[in-house]
Amino acid sequence: MLQSILLAVDRSPFSRVAAAYANYLAVELGAVLHAVHVDDTRLAEVGYYRAEGLGATMAGAASLSAHESRQGKRRNDNLLRPVRVRAMADGVSCHVRVLSGVPAREVLSVAENSDLIVLGRHGESWVAGSKRLGEVVNTVLRRATQPVLLAGTEFESFRRVLLGFDGGKAARGIMLYAMELAQRLTLPIMAVSVNANESKARHQLDIVEHFADAHGLQVTTCIGSGHPVETLLGMAQADDLLTIGAFGEGRLHQWLAGSTTATILQSAPQAVLLHR
Known part of the structure; x- marks a missing residue:
């Protein structure tokens, strides 16, 4: 909760x-x-040399320090x-x-x-x-062990939750929060799987649908094709809450080097909810 x-x-x-x-x-x-x-x-830690120069007296520096502290x-x-x-x-x-x-x-x-x-x-x-x-x-x-919401460039009240789901551990974790927010904010939720293997994508979305059914929620699902970032952002509306697993199947080193997650954070104007 x-x-x-x-x-x-x-x-x-x-x-x-x-x-x-x-x-x-x-x-x-x-x-x-x-x-x-x-x-x-x-x-x-740089002290007050920048402000007073090397010739500053100890008393002057202490006075400045107290003043700047206040x-x-x-x-x-x-x-x-x-x-x-x-x-x-x-x-x-x-x-x-x-x-x-x-x-x-x-x-x-x-x-x-x-x-x-x-x-x-x-x-x-x-x-x-x-x-x-x-x-x-x-x-x-x-x-962070908690989900993290990174604000968008401008505030928008949410009108939909858009879940990017790849079936990994991080994606399953963020799904729980996406579903809770959709339920408590009374928002529709769309789950998207972008995968060249349509059968694998369908299996991933089945996981989302089964979880939603078990909790009395309705979810719209969509299989995307092409580049994951371009596909997800192409579907996103200005007032969506984007929800994604922070590291994409646990590949931390790839995320740090510039993965799907990093690219979305750098490109999406919407608020993004992440969980690792």
Whole structure:
């Protein structure tokens, strides 16, 4: 059951979209929302040479450090305030925390008691035009035991769940969450298998249909042909929730090198729900 949502925010525009999705799901699912911002302590390791030069006195550096610490705390509090205000307005139970440390490590640590992690597709260091996923997203996707929702480029209320299913362990795992969301959000669900072997694709979709029948759900299935990414994205509508297994039959090294999953994350404007 998706009862607790962890939202990790930073100062990127993608984070604001992630916050909208997290609040939307908390409202629709009646879930508790936990929002965190991690102050990256690695940034402090360079000291104040950049700001003051090598001739800075110890007293001056200490004064600057205290001042910037207070300023940083205010900025971090302001970053979480809109999340809390929106949640309160929508009747969502919301808890916010500012943490310090290595962002991905802290997010994974506090996520242990949550059922879903929500992140922006890119972080503060994102360069316009780049499709590379950020360090935090990469690490969380590799290590999280919970499903991870990566927000799309713009917020869209979901109108359908689109499940990309290859029959692997990760795909079977994400199917459970796709079905739960479809049921609790009262959404139609379409399952797609893209495989040149039509018999194998049909067998994969039979698994989905049998699971749906056992839980009183209706699912539309479709066998696709061609390149998996192009086929799935060609079927996707702007307000779909794409759901896929994060590593495609467990091939982690291929995912890191640029697999179907990575390509979808780099190309799809829609929100994507993943599970490994």
